[in-house]
Amino acid sequence: MITLDGVRRNYSNEVAIGPLDLTIPAGGVTALIGPNGAGKSTLLTMIGRLMGMDSGAIAIAGNDVARTPSKHLARIVSILRQENHFITRLTVRQLVGFGRFPYSKGRLTVDDEKIISQAIDFLHLQDLEGRYLDELSGGQRQRAYVAMVLAQDTEYVLLDEPLNNLDMRHGVQMMQHLRRAAEELGRTIVIVLHDINFAARYADRICAMKNGAIVEFGTPQEIMQDDVLTRVFDTPVQVIDGPHGPLAVYY
Structure with a gap:
């Protein structure tokens, strides 16, 4: 609540x-x-x-x-604001991996990678996970940001x-x-x-x-x-x- x-x-x-x-x-x-x-x-x-x-x-x-x-x-709690300022030369998977930072502190474990994959699959981003953010449409990037938030697992x-x-x-x-x-x-x-x-x-x-x-x-x-x-x-x-x-x- x-x-x-x-x-x-x-x-x-x-x-x-x-x-x-x-x-x-x-x-x-x-x-x-x-x-x-x-x-x-x-x-x-x-x-x-x-x-x-x-x-x-x-x-x-x-x-x-x-x-x-x-x-x-x-x-x-996790939050996605309207303004996103991530470096565009991140891949989708790297971006989603940022959602694990409260747990991994930047050192992703096998369990972290599993949760990242689950978030990518949940938003149907499997075919895009190796693409860079600046290679995506605005809508695809938005899905990637939401996947990042879901990967935070809050x-x-x-x-x-x-x-x-x-x-x-x-x-x-x-x-x-x-x-x-x-x-x-x-x-x-x-x-x-x-x-x-x-x-x-x-x-x-x-x-x-x-x-x-x-x-x-x-x-x-x-x-x-x-x-x-x-x-x-x-x-x-x-x-x-x-x-x-x-x-x-x-x-």
Whole structure:
């Protein structure tokens, strides 16, 4: 379980995120949605301790994020930010191997190599593992980054817009992979998404943010309502019955 208690981040006297109070149950997929600038990425990076809080407390599986030693926290939670700055002359396998650093400290064991291979196989990257990152498409690189995070082998996985650079087909495949990771690998996945329909289809819970505050939290059925989405996004949204659940129409 992830808990936030009075979490606040101040950017200026006029701009702040929070205070945020939230409980994300263990297991499944929780999607963070909302308009640009709502605070989704800030929330995610504070949970992953890549950004500090000005007040409040965050705990992951009972571990205080601000006080837990980094080497211990890295075995509990992994995070993929939007901005990735790895050297492009790494191969896919070398990149995924970075996910094992909290365990191997750079000296990969046989067990590490096995987990790396499993992550590569899980994201269907077997044919690309010897290729360099600068030889890949944006979507292929994105899959490699997600494989790196899965190789870290943490129960909690935080992903900031992992569908960036993915076309329709590969976006669907990525969400299917993440759904499988939650169900088959027992991961708790918290993911920032721009596409509300992906959230409705693949998430167990949706957390909607607006103007630095959490304004809605519930199941897809509870969030996928005309009035709720219209209020969150400040634009008319109609929810219709689709072949696999509710669909938001807003164009």
